């Protein structure tokens with residue numbers, strides 16, 4: 001489909017969102033609406049993608065730096081969809097082939113549907129092919145008026161007669177056009193209608209009068225062409241996209257105990273027989289292995305979780321790697337390129353930041369391990385804290401294989417605890433501990449006999 005040029009209309013205000021942000025930048029299923037549209041567009045492998053921007057145009061342009069090949073045109077003021085398309089003439093006026101027109105606010109449109117549209121359009125040799133749908137409630141949409149089998153013209157809700165309003169076949173606002181003669185025809189569109197706007201759907205009537213072929217392609221699943229105009233519709237679109245992702249995960253062998261509350265972004269990979277409990281969020285850039293269990297209230301972002309891992313309730317894992325067979329949580333926080341190896345255990349109220357934890361090591365309760373390099377088979381006692389920040393710089397704590405860190409230890413970085421060393425409970429480690437040594441810093445315990453009795457007497 002090398003002769004395809006895509007235009008995405010995204011200049012409109014989106015008044016009904018009641019938002020300071022451009023409508024097409026609102027997220028559904030974790031991604032801006034416009035990105036969903038662009039992903040479908042890119043799968044056509046078009047020669048170009050042009051976005052018509054206007055309201056919040058610079059914010060829209062700035063949000064799309066991940067797509068290097070886009071062209072932008074600014075439509076100012078916004079005089080309607082035909083006027084919007086006309087702004088692309090300087091870029092596309094001399095091209096030939098097919099122009100596919102999309103709206104930036106229709107996120108559920110599938111690439112397969114677009115491919116079918118282009119296919120139907122080119123094989124019919126049509127001037128225009130309109131993507132349509134039959135809907136239960138056509139309110140607000142342009143209606144497809146047919147003359148026998150053929151589409152005759154499109155009438156907007158506000159201009160429609162009562163009989164036309166009863167038509168339930170609607171215009172999706174998505175079209176394929178033959179670039180030959182397109183812009184001349186668009187220029188002939190007037191604005192003598194209820195909204196005093198230049199309506200792109202008027203092209204259908206114009207082409208038909210000129211004796212050119214206009215075709216339609218009707219989608220079976222109307223959810224696919226649903227536009228987002230309000231926050232309610234944004235939530236609907238998000239739910240629809242999420243359910244598609246969830247369904248394909250379940251088909252591939254992942255158990256979602258409650259798909260309604262599984263928030264898993266589309267590019268996340270999950271292995272077979274992994275169980276996702278209710279209320280879990282797994283964000284883009286994450287890979288989860290097989291045979292894992294992810295419990296409720298967990299959020300995982302840009303992490304790699306290997307096979308057989310258990311993440312207990314209410315953990316936040318960001319930019320981290322969890323080795324096979326590890327157990328994390330409940331209430332644990334892994335972040336900043338933390339890497340915990342196979343069969344490690346991170347228990348409740350433990351935070352790891354930019355820390356490497358070797359195979360079989362454990363931090364079972366209440367600890368902060370930041371900028372630490374910890375070997376294999378290490379035990380980190382409750383209340384251990386790496387004091388990694390001196391107010392200016394972050395410093396590294398190194399704990400070698402087999403070391404045992406007693407409870408309530410502070411390790412003042414930079415510091416190293418040698419292989420197999422022991423650190424006594426309540427120790428403040430300011431200097432390196434040699435391999436095999438015991439480090440203690442607390443003074444000798446003193447007991448004052450009869451102290452309580454004496455105190456009571458004083459008070460009375």
Ligand code: UD1
Pocket residue numbers: 009010011012013052054075077078079080081082083084103104105140141142143154156170171172173198199200201227
């Ligand atoms: C449009 C169609 C209608 C169709 C519906 C499908 C027209 C006149 N009507 O109506 O037949 O059923 O889509 O959702 O086209 N835009 C611009 N510049 C403008 C105006 C709009 O870029 O000057 C963009 C909007 O940002 C949006 C798209 O074009 O992405 C559609 O515009 P919108 O005003 O939402 O059209 P509808 O009234 O929904």
Ligand code: CA
Pocket residue numbers: none
């Ligand atoms: Ca509108």
